[in-house]
Amino acid sequence: MDREVELREFVSARGAALSRAAYLLTGDHQAAEDLVQDTYVVLVRRWQKSGTVDPEAYVRRILYSRFVDGWRRRRLLELPWASPPETPVGDEAGAAGDRLTFAAALARLTPKQRALLVLRFYEDLTEAQAAAALGISPNTVKSQTRVALQRLRELVPDVVAEFEGAES
Template sequence: MDREVELREFVSARGPALSRAAYLLTGDHQAAEDLVQDTYVVLVRRWQKFGTVDPEAYVRRILYSRFVDGWRRRRLLELPWATPPDSAGPDETRTASDRLTLADALGRLTPRQRAVLVLRFYEDLTVSEAAATLGVSPNTIKSQSRVALQRLRALVPDALAPFEGVEP
């Protein structure tokens, strides 16, 4: 099969999952789209060199590395929303409020802490897999998870009640 066709099929199949992960990392749709596009630029440049390398692990590593490295270089200012988020109605007020509070708390974590939490709890990777994705030791993943969860517990005590006893 032609490598260009393989690339298109891979992007088509994995694009939505990459976009969701990027949104969880950035907390902003436009920033997530930029992160995914930046990831694709690197992926396209290196696709021909892949050979037998697993593209899934490679593209995930690009995404998370770009996120952590990109946020180190620049700071984004928090701006108020132009329009408030859509709400499903009065019955959803508590859920929406909880979601916004948790999103705000996640935004207060460092980029690496957010990346670790997304890898471990959203992408459901093992400590070793998350460490390989970020290019750090498993102990770093464990300590970053512990510190991030402690920070979230301090910022939003009720939001993490379902995760009590979960091992980082």
């Protein structure tokens, strides 16, 4: 099969998943679209040379590397978030408030910490797969994931406690 056709099929099959992961990383639809576009630009330039490399791992590595590198270059200003109003537990407004609070806490993590949490818990990758995606060692994945989770517990203890309780 022609490499260009393979690229088109891969992008059409995995585009939505890449967009979701980019949104989780950036927390903004426009920034996510830009990140996916940057990823595609790099992917197209390198596609002919990628040969027998697993395209899923290859594009994921590009996506996460572009995100972390882009954050380093721009150093965007962090805007303060308003606290959601007090709402009764169990209603949709409360759940939405928790999601907003959690999203704000994720935005306060470093790009690498956010990338690790998305890879490990959203994309459900193993430590070895996450390490390969970010080009770091599995031990770094373990330690930085632990640090990121601890930081989330400090930022939003009630929401994380509810989440951890629902997981068990």
